[in-house]
Amino acid sequence: xxxxxxxxxxxxxxxxxxxxxxxxxxxxxxxxxxxxxxxxxxxxxxxxxxxxxxxxxxxxxxxxxxxxxxxxxxxxxxxxxxxxxxxxxxxxxxxxxxxxxxxxxxxxxxxxxxxxxxxxxxxxxxxxxxxxxxxxxxxxxxxxxxxxxxxxxxxxxxxxxxxxxxxxxxxxxxxxxxxxxxxxxxxxxxxxxxxxxxxxxxxxxxxxxxxxxxxxxxxxxxxxxxxxxxxxxxxxxxxxxxxxxxxxxx
Numbered sequence: 431x432x433x434x435x436x437x438x439x440x441x442x443x444x445x446x447x448x449x450x451x452x453x454x455x456x457x458x459x460x461x462x463x464x465x466x467x468x469x470x471x472x473x474x475x476x477x478x479x480x481x482x483x484x485x486x487x488x489x490x491x492x493x494x495x496x497x498x499x500x501x502x503x504x505x506x507x508x509x510x511x512x513x514x515x516x517x518x519x520x521x522x523x524x525x526x527x528x529x530x531x532x533x534x535x536x537x538x539x540x541x542x543x544x545x546x547x548x549x550x551x552x553x554x555x556x557x558x559x560x561x562x563x564x565x566x567x568x569x570x571x572x573x574x575x576x577x578x579x580x581x582x583x584x585x586x587x588x589x590x591x592x593x594x595x596x597x598x599x600x601x602x603x604x605x606x607x608x609x610x611x612x613x614x615x616x617x618x619x620x621x622x623x624x625x626x627x628x629x630x631x632x633x634x635x636x637x638x639x640x641x642x643x644x645x646x647x648x649x650x651x652x653x654x655x656x657x658x659x660x661x662x663x664x665x666x667x668x669x670x671x672x673x674x675x676x677x678x679x680x
Contacts, residue, residue, distance in 0.1 A: 434459060448536070461494045461495045461496050461498075462494075462498055464491075464494040464495075464508070465491040465492075465494040465495040465498050465500065465501055466500065468487045468488070468490045468494070469487070469488070469491045469500050469501060469504050471483075471487040472484045472485075472487040472488045472491065472508070473504055475487065476504075476507060476508060476579065480677050481511065481512070483506070484508055487544065488501070488504055488505055488508055489596035489617075492505075492506070493518075494666070497528050499525055499528070499529045499532050499534060499535055500534075501513065501522055502524060502525035502529075502535075503525060503534060503535065503677075505521050505539055506518045506521040506522050506538070506542070506601065506605070507538075509521060510542065510545075513558070515546070518542065519542070520673070522535070522538070522539045522542055526539060531558075531561075532561055532562065532565075532566065533559045533562030533564065533565025533571070534559075535568070535569075535604070535672075536555045536558045536559035536572065537555070537556065537559035537560065537565070537567070537571045539555050540552045540553075540554075540555030540558075540559060540571075540574065540575070540578070541554040541574055541578075543555065544574070544577070544578040544581065547581075548586075549578055549579075549581060549582035550582075551573060552575075553578060553582075553587075556571050556572070556574055557575070559571045560572060562593055567655035568595075568598075569595040569598040569599035569602055570595075570596045570603070570604075572591045572592070572594040572595035573592065573595040573604065573605050574588075575591040576588045576591035576595065576605070576608065577608075578591045579591060580608075580612075581634055582677075584631075585615075586617060586638065588608075588612060589609065589612050589613070589616075589618075592605045592608055592609040592612070593609065596609070603633075606625060607629075607638065607642070608631060610622045610625050610626055610629075610642055610646075612646050612658045613625070614642065614646050614649055617649070619646060619649060619650050622642075622646055623646060624647065626639060626642060626643055628643075630643075635662060635666070637663060637666055640659050640662060640663045640666075641663065643656075643659045644656050644659045644660055644663070647659065651657065
């Protein structure tokens with residue numbers, strides 16, 4: 431046997447020894463990769479409200495991986511945006527059946543239920559989402575739960591969820607701002623003051639922070655201090671107004 435024939439024979443033997451499980455894993459990974467490319471495009475088109483293009487790419491993603499959790503979630507988001515809520519709910523429920531412990535699925539279904547004003551069920555799914563050890567967006571899910579609790583008029587629960595979001599991501603600005611607002615409204619003034627002090631060290635005289643500081647000082651009865659913040663805020667207003675106008679014109 432010459433060397434060329436030997437190499438050809440060896441290649442055939444090695445090919446025949448490929449583990450079927452490894453081959454299947456490779457095929458699934460490839461299918462997901464191809465689906466991801468289409469799903470990224472579909473998601474982008476949804477953000478642009480180009481629904482026909484979004485659907486085209488979603489259908490192509492389904493040819494690669496119809497039961498992939500991302501395919502199902504983007505499909506559900508598509509149905510939401512075109513006001514097909516029954517189809518959206520059915521798609522979420524299929525995703526839950528196939529991926530019952532997936533944090534992305536649980537969180538997104540919770541958000542869907544909250545928008546449908548089903549607050550108790552939404553709360554359940556947000557709390558299930560944060561139990562997924564592979565889910566990287568724990569702070570975001572807790573913050574979603576907090577917003578839903580506010581809609582349900584469960585203020586103390588909302589405060590707890592914002593605090594949990596900050597346990598996982600201490601510098602999460604949106605959670606900090608909303609937590610301070612709730613603390614001021616419910617006379618937890620010392621906690622609100624401490625958070626505002628830390629925020630001002632990082633963001634200096636941000637108008638939103640100054641507005642909260644005014645509310646805090648008014649609630650605490652420090653009217654002169656509140657007036658001083660109001661004066662500083664008015665000095666910033668012309669610049670702020672011009673910036674907003676420029677943003678709208680772009």
